[in-house]
Amino acid sequence: MKKPIIEVRGVGKKYDIRHMRGGYIALRDVVMNVIKSPFSFLKSKAKQVVGLEKKEEFWALKDISFEVNKGEVVGIIGANGAGKSTLLKILSQITPPTEGEIILRGRVGSLLEVGTGFHPELSGRENIFLNGAILGMKRREIEEKFDQIVKFAGIEKFLDTPVKYYSSGMYVRLAFSVAAHMEPDILLVDEVLAVGDAEFQKKCLGKMNEITQTEGRTILFVSHNMAAIRSLCKKCILLNKGKIEIMGETEKVTAIYRTLSKVADLETTSLHDRLRRTSGDVQFQGVKALKDSEECWEFKQDEKLEFHFACKATKNVENLSFFMAFLEPETGKIIGNSWGDIKKENVHAGEQFSFSVNIPPKTFRPTQLLLYFALTNKERTKWYDVIDANVGLPILDIMPTNIEPNENEGLFVVPFTLESTKRNK
Amino acid sequence: METTVIGPRKTFSLKDIKELWQYRELLYFFTWKDLKVRYKQTTIGILWAILQPFITMVVFTIFFGKLAGLPSDGVPYPIFVYTGLLFWQFFSGALSETSSSLTGNQSIITKVYFPRLILPISSVITKFIDFLVASIILVAMMIYYGYTPYLGGLFIIPLLLLITFMASVGLGLFLSAINVKYRDVRYALPFFIQILLFLTPVIYPASIAGKYSWFLALNPMTGVIQSARAALLGSTPINWFLIGISAIACFIMLLIGIVYFKKVERYFADVI
Numbered sequence: 012m013k014k015p016i017i018e019v020r021g022v023g024k025k026y027d028i029r030h031m032r033g034g035y036i037a038l039r040d041v042v043m044n045v046i047k048s049p050f051s052f053l054k055s056k057a058k059q060v061v062g063l064e065k066k067e068e069f070w071a072l073k074d075i076s077f078e079v080n081k082g083e084v085v086g087i088i089g090a091n092g093a094g095k096s097t098l099l100k101i102l103s104q105i106t107p108p109t110e111g112e113i114i115l116r117g118r119v120g121s122l123l124e125v126g127t128g129f130h131p132e133l134s135g136r137e138n139i140f141l142n143g144a145i146l147g148m149k150r151r152e153i154e155e156k157f158d159q160i161v162k163f164a165g166i167e168k169f170l171d172t173p174v175k176y177y178s179s180g181m182y183v184r185l186a187f188s189v190a191a192h193m194e195p196d197i198l199l200v201d202e203v204l205a206v207g208d209a210e211f212q213k214k215c216l217g218k219m220n221e222i223t224q225t226e227g228r229t230i231l232f233v234s235h236n237m238a239a240i241r242s243l244c245k246k247c248i249l250l251n252k253g254k255i256e257i258m259g260e261t262e263k264v265t266a267i268y269r270t271l272s273k274v275a276d277l278e279t280t281s282l283h284d285r286l287r288r289t290s291g292d293v294q295f296q297g298v299k300a301l302k303d304s305e306e307c308w309e310f311k312q313d314e315k316l317e318f319h320f321a322c323k324a325t326k327n328v329e330n331l332s333f334f335m336a337f338l339e340p341e342t343g344k345i346i347g348n349s350w351g352d353i354k355k356e357n358v359h360a361g362e363q364f365s366f367s368v369n370i371p372p373k374t375f376r377p378t379q380l381l382l383y384f385a386l387t388n389k390e391r392t393k394w395y396d397v398i399d400a401n402v403g404l405p406i407l408d409i410m411p412t413n414i415e416p417n418e419n420e421g422l423f424v425v426p427f428t429l430e431s432t433k434r435n436k
Numbered sequence: 437m438e439t440t441v442i443g444p445r446k447t448f449s450l451k452d453i454k455e456l457w458q459y460r461e462l463l464y465f466f467t468w469k470d471l472k473v474r475y476k477q478t479t480i481g482i483l484w485a486i487l488q489p490f491i492t493m494v495v496f497t498i499f500f501g502k503l504a505g506l507p508s509d510g511v512p513y514p515i516f517v518y519t520g521l522l523f524w525q526f527f528s529g530a531l532s533e534t535s536s537s538l539t540g541n542q543s544i545i546t547k548v549y550f551p552r553l554i555l556p557i558s559s560v561i562t563k564f565i566d567f568l569v570a571s572i573i574l575v576a577m578m579i580y581y582g583y584t585p586y587l588g589g590l591f592i593i594p595l596l597l598l599i600t601f602m603a604s605v606g607l608g609l610f611l612s613a614i615n616v617k618y619r620d621v622r623y624a625l626p627f628f629i630q631i632l633l634f635l636t637p638v639i640y641p642a643s644i645a646g647k648y649s650w651f652l653a654l655n656p657m658t659g660v661i662q663s664a665r666a667a668l669l670g671s672t673p674i675n676w677f678l679i680g681i682s683a684i685a686c687f688i689m690l691l692i693g694i695v696y697f698k699k700v701e702r703y704f705a706d707v708i
Contacts, residue, residue, distance in 0.1 A: 026706065104442055104549035106705040113442040127547040130469060132476045137469075144465040145548055173476075 014116060015078035016197060016229050017102075022075040022111030024097055025068055071097040072253045075111070081196075082227040086240040086261060088268050089250035091400065095233045098250070099123060099199050102231065117196025117229070120147055124201070126186030131175035135166055135185055138174055142189045156192045163218070164188035191218050198222070198230045219243055235340070237265055285396060292328050293358060293386045293395040297321040300407065301367075309408040312377050312418070316370040316407075322386065324358040330389040331356055335368065338381040340406060345383075346422050347375075352389065376421045377411040452698065455551045462550055466558035471565060485566040489525050490573055493518045500639045509641045509671035515577045519668060520638035520661045522574055523596070526567040527604050527657055528629045533559035534608025535615050535625055538704060546705050553697065556612050560604050564597075578668065589667025592674065595683075596660045596667075602686040603656050606693035613697045616704055637661055641671070656682040656689070 072094045079085050087095050100106045102113065103121030128145040129138050139160055143153040153160075161167055164185040166177075174182055200219075216239060223230055223243060234240050240247065240261065247264035249256040257264055285291065299306045301317045310316055336348035353366055382404050386395040398404050411419040456463075475481040493514060500506045501513030508516040534556040538545065541555055578585070615621040636657045637644075645652055652658045659675070659682030666674045 100705065101442065104440075105546065107702045108442065111443070113440075115440040115442070117439075119440060121548065124543075124547045128541075128544045130473055132473050133469070137472065141465055141469055144462045145544060145550070147548075147550070150461050 013081065016081045016116045017077075017079040017231070018114040018116075019075055019077050019102075020112050020114075022072060022098075022101060022108045022113060023070060024072040024094075024101060024106070025070050025109040027068060070253055072101070072108075075255055077248060077255065077258055079229060079231070081117075081229055083246060084223045084230045084232065084244045086244035086247040086264075087231060087233045087250060088235075088237075088240060088247055088265065089256075092252075093250040094253040095250055096123075096201060099201050099231065099233055103199050115197060118147075119197045119199065120193045120195030121199040122146070122190045122201065123199070125183060125190055129174060129182070129186060132173055134171045134173055135161075135177070136170045138185070139189055142186065143193070146190060146193050147195070148193050152194075160185075160188045160192050163191065187215055191215070191222070194228075196229060198228055200230060201233045202235065216242065241265065285398065289394045289396050291396060292326040292393075293322055293324045293331060295320060295384070295386065295396050295398050296323050296363070298384065298398060298404070300405075308405040309410060311410045311412050312375065313372045313412050315372045316374070318368045318384075319365065320367065320384070321365045322363070324360055324362045324364075326360050327358070328388075328395065329357045331358060331395075332387050332389045332391070333366075333368070334385040334387050334391065336383040337375070337407075338383060340379050340381050343381070346380075348383075350387075350391070373424050375409045375423050377409050377419045378422060380407040380409065382407055452551065452553070456553060459550055459554055463554050463558050463561070466554060467561045467565075470558065470562040474562075482569055485569040486573055489518065489521045489570045492521055492525075496521070496639055506640045507644060509643065509665070511665070511669045511671045512581055515574075515581055515583070515669065516641075516665065516671070517639055518574055518577060519665050520636075522567065522570055523600060523661050523664055524633065524636060524638045524657065525570070526563055527600050527660075528633070529566065530560040530563040530600075530604035531608055531611065531629065532625055533563055534604065535611035535621055537608075538612045538616050539619070539622075552701050552704060553609070553694075556608050556697075557605060560601060560608060563604075564601070567597075574668075583669055585668045586670050589670075589674070592663060592667045592679070595679070596664055599656065599660050599679075599683050599686045602683075602690040603660075606686065606689035606691070609693035609697040610689075613700045616700070617707055632657075643672075653678060653681065656685045658682070 075094075075098065087098065089095050097106075099121065100123070101108050102115070103119060103123065105121075105123075126142065128142055130141065133141065139157065140150070140153055144150070161170060164181070164187075166181055166185055169177065169181065174185070177185070219230075219232075220243065222228055230243075232240070232244060244261050246259065247261045248258045249264045249268050257267055285294075297320070299319045300308045300310075301319055302310065302314065331353050332350060333353050334348070334350040336345050338345050358364065381400045383397070383399040384404075385397040387393060388395075400406065471482075475484065478484065480487070496517045497514045501508070501517065506513070537555040537559045538552065545552065545555075611621055611625065632655070633639075635652065636655055637652060638661060642652050642658060642662050659678040662672065663674055663679050665671045
């Protein structure tokens with residue numbers, strides 16, 4: 012039997028939180044530390060060497076093993092922070108794994124971003140060559156495909172204009188076009204279809220389809236766009252908290268992904284993150300979207316939405332108020348928000364209470380919504396606790412009802428009244 | 437078929453050189469981009485590469501040559517200082533370009549893989565091209581002052597360039613890698629370069645230091661600049677011993693630079 016084209020064995024990636032937080036450190040700080048307290052500096056260095064020091068470690072990936080055969084198109088899905096992008100970065104050699112080994116049998120091309128290395132001062136023509144070279148194409152290859160690239164991007168007229176004068180649409184089209192024309196044996200793609208207008212996205216998906224089907228290329232494809240995953244990939248890997256939850260048929264894996272991501276998890280892990288940005292005087296302890304008294308984050312558009320919150324106060328708080336917002340997943344734009352007082356305006360330290368929020372049916376059109384809930388004071392000058400997608404709140408799915416196609420378009424339903432009026436003749 | 441094995445790798449090996457060769461086209465494109473971008477939207481373009489050392493030469497000649505009356509080993513001061521400046525600006529320019537070559541290309545480093553060594557090396561090559569352009573003036577001055585380079589001297593020039601190249605790549609790699617983690621380099625370096633200018637016999641001959649001139653020899657650029665003058669202008673006899681020391685020092689610098697660079701290279705994408 013032929014050997015698999017991608018073999019991943021026991022790969023793990025560890026980050027030191029210390030590194031992550033500050034980014035880079037000024038040499039001055041290091042020097043100052045040495046001068047201020049030379050002994051404790053030496054001690055901590057010694058501890059580091061001996062390995063006694065407890066560093067804050069974070070395994071972005073752990074025990075990842077899988078194989079991909081030639082010609083397979085594999086989707087990688089998982090919630091934010093599950094390690095999808097880290098995996099692609101390791102596969103494309105941008106960052107090395109802390110442990111484990113990967114064998115890639117073929118030329119690798121990675122597309123983690125469109126337009127990497129584009130220079131605004133250079134013309135479209137020059138950028139095609141530069142970007143192509145950065146993506147690993149040979150000069151001859153670029154010259155051969157030059158006309159195709161230009162044609163696909165549709166920028167014939169502006170070839171010699173610096174790209175800084177391009178519209179953002181043209182820019183993205185050109186960038187994608189260069190990337191789409193590289194021909195590696197293994198292609199790694201990260202969420203690049205989330206750019207550009209709808210029409211161009213369709214064109215990109217079409218191109219991706221063409222690449223996968225006609226040319227028998229191996230592709231690893233990371234996306235949040237389930238529709239794209241379903242149409243492109245037969246197989247999927249589901250990552251959850253840095254580990255492989257399951258690998259298998261796309262339908263099966265996406266089904267599991269739904270159940271997995273559809274449970275709000277406000278465990279202590281997220282509390283730590285929340286307390287970094289809010290006071291935590293009153294905290295959410297649990298949140299559920301309810302349908303027929305069971306947790307469910309998927310609603311048909313003609314069903315009412317019900318959220319149930321359990322809270323706890325750690326300090327005495329007056330004038331407690333509740334705020335919620337609904338955001339578009341792609342852009343993070345708020346498309347609706349509301350606030351209101353909680354009946355229990357004054358709470359005491361240690362007190363536990365709960366409340367529920369109801370939203371009438373047909374408020375939103377079928378879409379995906381990011382949720383944002385907060386406990387604040389009435390004036391919204393103090394924020395006690397905020398929960399959203401960053402701390403594990405699921406995405407809310409509003410499903411179509413298929414009664415009348417027009418009913419499935421738009422973002423929300425506009426309430427209106429209609430009165431007949433007399434015509435004056 | 438190409439097979440890539442990815443694991444936690446650490447040190448410099450023959451594989452790296454092979455890889456550099458594979459990516460030589462990218463090296464070309466980076467250099468080409470640097471040159472292209474630098475002189476975009478300027479009216480005189482690459483002439484800047486000439487103008488800078490030329491004007492510096494004029495100013496130095498007026499102040500150091502005429503007013504301060506610095507000696508110049510019996511060679512007209514303008515051509516004396518220009519020879520020094522030419523090599524000096526190649527070295528110092530390459531140093532400051534390389535040191536920021538990684539941080540300046542952050543967006544590429546975190547998104548695409550290629551041997552990172554390419555970035556600093558292409559910065560040095562860019563500066564080398566500036567050097568070539570600026571040396572036109574030197575040729576013109578040699579004709580004007582009627583200097584015929586001593587024939588054996590011409591063969592030394594490539595050697596001197598190689599030494600300068602090694603020095604700037606070696607030190608540059610080291611600095612660029614440090615700069616990823618400690619951004620202080622950006623502030624410290626211009627200052628350091630300025631001081632180094634006075635510790636290098638650019639505006640004065642090494643002989644001025646008398647019995648302390650050995651101290652200047654610690655700086656590899658001393659050997660380079662002195663030998664360049666000796667070869668082109670015949671100001672002093674060529675000091676092979678000095679060239680040898682400079683060459684060895686620069687080679688060691690290059691090795692240290694590469695080894696250190698490779699050692700920290702794997703963190704670049706995480707830390708930058």
